[in-house]
Amino acid sequence: MVDLRDLRKITDFEWEIGRGFMQGMHVPVRILGTQEIIRESLKDNSLQQAANTACLPGLHQYVCVMPDVHQGYGFPIGGVAASDYHNGVISPGGIGYDINCGIRLLASEIPLKTAKPVMQELVNLLFQNCPVGVGKQGVVGLSSRDFSQICTQGSRWALKSGYASPADLEATEDGGCIQGADPDALSRRAVERGTVQLGSLGSGNHFIEIDVVDEIFDQQAAQKMGLNQGCICMQIHSGSRGFGHQVCSDYVKDFQTVVHKYQIQIPDRELVCAPVGSPEGQRYLAAMRCAANYAFCNRQMLAHQARQVFEQVFEKITHKNHLWLVYDLAHNIGKIEDHIIDGRQTRVCVHRKGATRAFGPGSADIPLKYARVGQPVLIPGSMGTASWVMVGTETAMCKSFGSCSHGAGRLLSRSAARKMARGEDLLVDLREQGITVKAGSIAGLAEEAPMAYKDVDLVIESVVGARLAKKVARLRPVAVIKG
Amino acid sequence: MEDFSDSCGFKEIAHTADLSLLVSGSTLEELFVHAARGMYYEMGITANENPEKAISLALQEQDQESLLVSFLSELLYLAEKRLIARDFHLEIDGLRLTGSLFMIPVLKMQTEIKAVTYNNLRIRHYDRKYQTQLVFDI
Numbered sequence: 321m322v323d324l325r326d327l328r329k330i331t332d333f334e335w336e337i338g339r340g341f342m343q344g345m346h347v348p349v350r351i352l353g354t355q356e357i358i359r360e361s362l363k364d365n366s367l368q369q370a371a372n373t374a375c376l377p378g379l380h381q382y383v384c385v386m387p388d389v390h391q392g393y394g395f396p397i398g399g400v401a402a403s404d405y406h407n408g409v410i411s412p413g414g415i416g417y418d419i420n421c422g423i424r425l426l427a428s429e430i431p432l433k434t435a436k437p438v439m440q441e442l443v444n445l446l447f448q449n450c451p452v453g454v455g456k457q458g459v460v461g462l463s464s465r466d467f468s469q470i471c472t473q474g475s476r477w478a479l480k481s482g483y484a485s486p487a488d489l490e491a492t493e494d495g496g497c498i499q500g501a502d503p504d505a506l507s508r509r510a511v512e513r514g515t516v517q518l519g520s521l522g523s524g525n526h527f528i529e530i531d532v533v534d535e536i537f538d539q540q541a542a543q544k545m546g547l548n549q550g551c552i553c554m555q556i557h558s559g560s561r562g563f564g565h566q567v568c569s570d571y572v573k574d575f576q577t578v579v580h581k582y583q584i585q586i587p588d589r590e591l592v593c594a595p596v597g598s599p600e601g602q603r604y605l606a607a608m609r610c611a612a613n614y615a616f617c618n619r620q621m622l623a624h625q626a627r628q629v630f631e632q633v634f635e636k637i638t639h640k641n642h643l644w645l646v647y648d649l650a651h652n653i654g655k656i657e658d659h660i661i662d663g664r665q666t667r668v669c670v671h672r673k674g675a676t677r678a679f680g681p682g683s684a685d686i687p688l689k690y691a692r693v694g695q696p697v698l699i700p701g702s703m704g705t706a707s708w709v710m711v712g713t714e715t716a717m718c719k720s721f722g723s724c725s726h727g728a729g730r731l732l733s734r735s736a737a738r739k740m741a742r743g744e745d746l747l748v749d750l751r752e753q754g755i756t757v758k759a760g761s762i763a764g765l766a767e768e769a770p771m772a773y774k775d776v777d778l779v780i781e782s783v784v785g786a787r788l789a790k791k792v793a794r795l796r797p798v799a800v801i802k803g
Numbered sequence: 804m805e806d807f808s809d810s811c812g813f814k815e816i817a818h819t820a821d822l823s824l825l826v827s828g829s830t831l832e833e834l835f836v837h838a839a840r841g842m843y844y845e846m847g848i849t850a851n852e853n854p855e856k857a858i859s860l861a862l863q864e865q866d867q868e869s870l871l872v873s874f875l876s877e878l879l880y881l882a883e884k885r886l887i888a889r890d891f892h893l894e895i896d897g898l899r900l901t902g903s904l905f906m907i908p909v910l911k912m913q914t915e916i917k918a919v920t921y922n923n924l925r926i927r928h929y930d931r932k933y934q935t936q937l938v939f940d941i
Contacts, residue, residue: 364819391819393922393938417918417940509880523915524941562883565917565940569876572921576869589868589921590938733817734941761913763847803915 322367327351327358333785334719336382337371344375344587352720353387353782360731360774361389366396372587373401378408378595380661380668384720386675387782388699388729388774392416394590397674397730400723403596405656405667409584410601411593412571412608414671416652419567419608420615421559422493423698423726424623424648425709427546428553428630429640432532432798435552438633439530443758443799445629446528450622451520452803453760458561458618459519459625467515471503474613475620483624490687492648493677496616498655502606507570510607514563514614519621521558523760523803525768528626529555529700530756531707531795541693541711541792545646553795554630554643555700555707556622559652560615567611571604596656596669605654612653619648646709647687647696651676651726659721670721678712678724678789686712697789699780702728702773703765704750706796708780710789724788728776737772738763756799765802812837815845822916822939827932832893834926834933835871835900839878842939843887847913850887854905860893862900868924870900871935875919885909916941 327335330350335358337349349370351358361367366389373395374383380402389398394413403409435442451459462470470477475496478484489496503511521528536542536549547553560567575592578600584593594600627643634641655670655677679686679695686695694711701707705728716722732740743762746769750757759765783789812833816823824841828834860877864870878888886906893902922938 366819391821393821393920393940397820413920413922417920513880513883524917566880569918573869573872576921577865588923590923592921730820733819734822735815736817764913767914 321365322362322371324362333782337367341371344585345371346377347374347379348382349374349385350382351385352786352788354778354785356778357387357782364391366391369394369396370399372591373399373414375585375587376401376403376409376411376591376593377584378404380404380666384723386723386725387779388725388727390730392673394588395671395673398725399673400675400721401671402659402668402721405596405669408596408669409593410596410604410654410669411591411671412568412575412604413590413592414673415568415608415654416673417565417568418559418652419564419611420650421652422615422619422648422650423555423557423700424619425646425698426554426623426627426643427646428551428643429548430552430634430638431550432552434637438637439756439799442530442630442633443756443801445633446626446801447758449629450528450625450801452801453523456520458517459621462515462518467511468503470518470614470617471610472501472613473497474616478617478620478624484620488620488645491645492616493650494685496620496648498609498612500606501609501613503610505603505607506567506610510563510566510570513566517561517563518618519625520561521622521803522561523764526558526803528801529797530799531555531797533793534706534796535794537791537793544689544693545696545709545792546644547646547709547793552798554626556619556626557700558619558622560611561618563614564611567607571607575600608654612650616648647698649676649698659717668721672723674726675723676726677722678716679722680712680714680717683717683722697724699725699776700727701776702770703768703800704753704755704770704797705776706794708776708791709793709795710783710791712789713787715787716789719786720788725779725783728773728779730772731774732772734767737769738766740771741766741769755797759802768802811840813841816936818938822941824937825934826937827934829932831867831895831933834935835874835893835895836891838871838875838937839888839891842875842878842916845914846882846916848887848909849911851908851910853907854889855886855908856906858904858906860900860902860904864898866898867926868921870895870898871926872919872921872924874900879916879919881906882909882912914941
């Protein structure tokens with residue numbers, strides 16, 4: 321276990337575990353957060369997992385740990401590692417089973433007071449129309465040709481099929497389609513699982529949430545995003561469903577022998593990997609991109625359903641009933657990106673495991689309308705607490721390979737949360753705070769109780785202190801739909 | 804080694820984000836069955852009592868840990884198809900598992916397990932017991 325004495329303070333918001341901490345580390349670990357965040361992270365194995373990650377060959381600079389870090393498997397959740405494209409490796413477990421789990425924010429110009437009388441109706445209809453819960457099937461039946469096209473085209477398939485607008489794609493990371501996906505790299509089982517689940521939310525920490533824009537901190541950026549104080553917006557959190565889980569499982573298993581082939585030493589079998597440029601690495605990359613594109617399309621399909629419901633409910637009240645996409649981003653993904661490292665442009669494979677891309681102003685690959693303010697960064701809080709809209713910074717490009725926190729970060733295990741909170745009591749608490757809740761499983765609700773998570777405001781303080789992102793707006797929840 | 808002989812053969816170990824189970828068995832087959840029952844328990848499954856059908860299983864992997872991951876992954880896949888095993892008849896010969904599962908239909912499932920991980924996975928065998936700690940992504 322990592323001890324406070326193993327950490328060297330660099331600034332009030334940056335700490336380092338040196339390469340000498342354990343044998344096999346190729347680079348140090350850099351943790352971004354306040355001392356309080358550091359103390360919390362020492363309570364589980366997250367920093368040991370970051371040190372294990374630092375043993376992967378071909379990493380640049382350091383393994384970066386975000387302020388919402390917590391224990392995962394292999395990589396910690398909130399871990400970012402950039403491996404050299406030519407001499408480094410790609411690790412499926414370092415991207416995770418829910419490939420391209422991510423979040424999208426949609427905004428409206430409907431004031432909360434206008435929305436309140438129909439909130440219950442909106443929530444009921446969203447629950448009915450967006451498949452939520454364990455193992456739920458999707459909203460459309462897919463032919464094998466459709467499925468293959470979704471793998472290679474992502475949200476472009478949704479646009480072609482009438483489930484998206486060009487503006488939706490413009491406001492999605494990578495335009496909702498990562499090049500280089502190849503369905504031939506998928507197992508038959510992965511295809512089978514993916515074919516039936518498109519347009520479904522899933523369960524666990526996945527949600528649809530209606531929020532109100534509570535406070536604006538950067539008027540210019542908020543204006544670019546169309547965020548209006550006092551108006552309602554919607555967040556959708558989901559990923560690649562059983563398809564992504566299968567892709568990751570297939571490759572973590574296959575790579576158990578691949579590490580021996582390439583004589584790669586790792587301290588944990590979940591960290592299995594292959595050289596990025598090897599046939600095995602390229603095949604995984606092609607399969608992972610299929611799942612990433614599927615996830616972009618899945619959130620687009622969910623947003624399409626949600627938008628139809630939203631606009632239908634509000635058309636009785638206002639003609640300004642449109643719900644537009646502010647941004648959609650991935651927080652479990654591996655991306656081939658160019659970063660300036662030691663003064664030289666370097667091509668790397670950035671693993672973001674529970675971390676969000678946070679490209680600063682002027683970066684390539686961000687929508688034109690955000691070119692001057694930076695890429696929107698979406699940091700949802702725990703259920704019933706605030707969420708934050710931020711923008712990426714130039715500092716993030718230098719310090720964290722253009723990455724930032726992806727949420728509040730768990731503190732308590734799910735069983736500990738269940739022991740401390742009953743779903744029914746939580747439901748009452750949330751209602752007393754004026755939050756409407758609709759959940760597939762009331763017992764499951766307790767696992768996501770706010771007390772199970774870090775205070776999102778503390779995470780934001782660290783993000784701002786480390787200058788990974790700048791505040792744009794705080795969102796306050798008014799309704800939650802969960803599986 | 805912790806003795807689970809009088810219990811159900813599994814117990815939950817605290818894990819911040821995911822699920823960890825300590826599993827024990829007097830034989831490798833029993834370890835696998837206890838791991839499966841522990842996984843089902845954590846998924847909060849309610850199932851119909853009537854057996855629906857028997858499924859035969861044949862898996863071969865390069866080591867015991869991979870065999871366990873493959874076996875549990877197979878059960879997760881079947882659970883997504885709304886089937887769980889009520890009875891297991893397993894035989895493990897070296898790195899090959901064969902057997903039949905008597906499947907019953909799932910009525911309700913509370914928690915989705917996304918995958919079985921290899922996180923620090925090692926099957927230990929001593930004092931005539933098998934034990935392992937599993938981490939599941941949920």
